[in-house]
Amino acid sequence: MASGKKQGYSEADRILLTLVLILAVFGVTMLFSTSEYNGRVRFGDSAYYFKKQLFAMSLGFLAMYLVAGMDYHFFIRLAPAAYAASLGLSAAVLVVGQEINGSKRWLNLGPLSFQPSEFAKVAVILFLVWQIQQTKSSTSGLWFMGRTLVSLLPVIGLVGSNNLSTAIIILGIGVALIFASNSRYACFLGIGAAGVAVAVLFLAAESYRLERLAIWRDPEKYEKGFQTIQGLYAIGSGGLFGRGLGSSIQKLGFVPEAQNDMIFSIICEELGLTGALILILIFGLLIWRLCVIATRCTDLAGTLICTGIMAHMAIQVILNIAVVTNTIPNTGITLPFVSYGGTSVVFLMGEMGLALSVSSHKQHFFTYTKG
Numbered sequence: 001m002a003s004g005k006k007q008g009y010s011e012a013d014r015i016l017l018t019l020v021l022i023l024a025v026f027g028v029t030m031l032f033s034t035s036e037y038n039g040r041v042r043f044g045d046s047a048y049y050f051k052k053q054l055f056a057m058s059l060g061f062l063a064m065y066l067v068a069g070m071d072y073h074f075f076i077r078l079a080p081a082a083y084a085a086s087l088g089l090s091a092a093v094l095v096v097g098q099e100i101n102g103s104k105r106w107l108n109l110g111p112l113s114f115q116p117s118e119f120a121k122v123a124v125i126l127f128l129v130w131q132i133q134q135t136k137s138s139t140s141g142l143w144f145m146g147r148t149l150v151s152l153l154p155v156i157g158l159v160g161s162n163n164l165s166t167a168i169i170i171l172g173i174g175v176a177l178i179f180a181s182n183s184r185y186a187c188f189l190g191i192g193a194a195g196v197a198v199a200v201l202f203l204a205a206e207s208y209r210l211e212r213l214a215i216w217r218d219p220e221k222y223e224k225g226f227q228t229i230q231g232l233y234a235i236g237s238g239g240l241f242g243r244g245l246g247s248s249i250q251k252l253g254f255v256p257e258a259q260n261d262m263i264f265s266i267i268c269e270e271l272g273l274t275g276a277l278i279l280i281l282i283f284g285l286l287i288w289r290l291c292v293i294a295t296r297c298t299d300l301a302g303t304l305i306c307t308g309i310m311a312h313m314a315i316q317v318i319l320n321i322a323v324v325t326n327t328i329p330n331t332g333i334t335l336p337f338v339s340y341g342g343t344s345v346v347f348l349m350g351e352m353g354l355a356l357s358v359s360s361h362k363q364h365f366f367t368y369t370k371g
Contacts, residue, residue: 011360012068012356012357012359012360013289013293013355013356013359013360015285015289016286016289016290016293016352016355016356016359017356019282019285019286019289020064020286020337020349020352022282023282023283023286023336023337023338024057024060024061024337026279026282026337026338027053027057027337027338027345028050028053028054028057029245030263030266030267030270030338031049031050031053031259031263031338031339031340032047032049032050033245033246033248033251033266033270034248034251034258034259034263034266035048035049035050035251035258035259035340036050036246037251037252037253038251038253038257038258038259041253049259049340052340052342053340053341053342053345055342056341056342056343056345056346057345057349059342059346059349060345060346060347060348060349060350061349063346063349063350063353064349064350064352064353064356065353066353067350067353067354067356067357068352068353068354068356068357068360069357070357071357071361072301072302072305072354072357072358072361073301075126075354076126076129076130076133076301076305077130078126079123079126079127079129079130079131080127080130082119082122082123082126082127083123083124083126083127083155085119085123086116086119086120086123086124086155087154087155087158089107089114089116089119089120090116090117090120090155090158090159091158092107092116093105093106093107093116093158093162094158094161094162097162098113104162105117105162105163112342113342113343114343115341115343115344116159117159117163117166118166118341118343118344118346118347119343119347120155120159120166120170121166121169121170121173121312121347121351122347122350122351122354123155124152124155124170124173124174124308125173125177125305125308125309125312125351126305127151128148128152128173128174128177128304128308129177129301129304129305129308131148131151132148132177132181132300132304133300133301144178144182145178145182148174148177148178149174149175149178152170152171152174155170156170156171163332164331164332165319165331165332165333166333168315168319168331169312169315169316169319169333172311172312172315173308173311173312173315176307176308176310176311177304177307177308177311180294180303180304180307181300181304211224212329212330212331213329215228215329215330216228216326216328216329216330219326226256227255227256227262227330228326228330230250230254230255230256230265231250231255231262231265231324231326232265232325232326233250233254234248234250234251234254234255234262234265234266234268234269235265235268235269235324235325237249237250237269238268238269238270238271238272238273238276239272239273240272240273240274241271241272241273241274241275242268242269242270242271242272242274242275243269243270243272244270245270245271246270247270248266248269248270249269250265250266250269251266251269259339259340260334260339260340260341261320261323261324261330261332261333261334261335261339262324263335263338263339263340264276264279264320264321264324264335264338265324267279267338279338280317280321283313283317283336286313287310287313287314287317290306290307290309290310290313290355291306291310293306293355293358293359294306294307294310294358297358297359299358299361302358302361305354305355305358306355306358309351309352309354309355312351313336316333316334316335316336317335317336319331319333320333320334320335320336320339321335336348
């Protein structure tokens with residue numbers, strides 16, 4: 001008689017799960033505090049944004065739970081189809097997308113709106129993992145690096161035409177995964193130089209991108225620098241411990257759309273430098289935990305998935321905080337788990353589910369013994 005036992009399966013990483021829960025609770029709390037004024041003025045409901053975000057967060061937790069319980073190799077097998085779908089959806093945005101606040105980034109699905117660029121981030125991570133796994137030759141050559149980056153150009157071009165920040169994140173994810181699978185580092189100097197050249201050409205291609213650079217250098221000189229200036233006022237007025245939760249003044253119409261990209265400035269105002277540093281610490285711990293899971297995984301695919309998710313989180317957090325503090329030009333990027341955005345929350349939770357799946361599947365084979 002034959003009996004089988006699955007080896008190498010353990011519980012999902014509890015530290016990662018705890019950090020995700022903390023960020024989720026913190027995010028909806030700060031979102032309610034930041035958005036209640038805009039919700040009351042625009043929709044007559046101070047909890048308008050909060051309720052929509054809470055609904056999206058619930059869907060996100062469901063997605064995380066379902067994904068975490070599945071073998072992540074299943075999603076890798078779907079990667080080519082997911083990448084093709086992301087290209088199709090990104091192209092559809094250019095044709096029939098809904099324009100909100102001057103940006104065409106959404107597709108209407110009945111009463112709901114969907115942001116394909118958020119799906120593209122996950123699809124790119126899975127597609128690159130699949131592509132690296134399919135590579136029969138060495139992953140340390142220039143041919144491999146160039147071919148992998150070229151495969152991302154279609155989605156980078158489509159997404160970058162109306163969402164530069166997400167295109168930067170996708171490119172960063174690609175470089176991180178190539179770096180993780182490559183044993184040689186000198187060639188990355190060439191990639192860096194090429195990246196700088198492409199960035200310069202990309203910025204020069206549109207006048208409004210050059211205008212953003214000018215606004216970044218001297219925001220007080222331009223009318224469009226109003227949001228940046230008000231965000232800096234919010235950060236400065238928070239002091240060490242802040243005005244107190246719910247006591248922000250800048251969210252009362254001074255910081256436009258404060259619940260979106262600029263929510264970190266309101267966190268600084270209400271919770272002060274102390275609260276901001278604690279939030280940064282939690283993000284740092286989340287990124288560290290993803291790194292731990294990646295290094296402990298015995299499977300290349302699992303390692304690369306966690307590396308891609310880690311790169312996504314790190315790049316997006318750094319870019320958002322850098323924009324809010326005017327360290328870099330404004331790129332319109334959200335703060336993960338905290339900024340308002342249903343599509344973003346659902347797919348972020350899905351990514352966390354993938355990482356939890358990797359953490360609970362250390363090996364992926366069955367051992368059979370005869371008895």
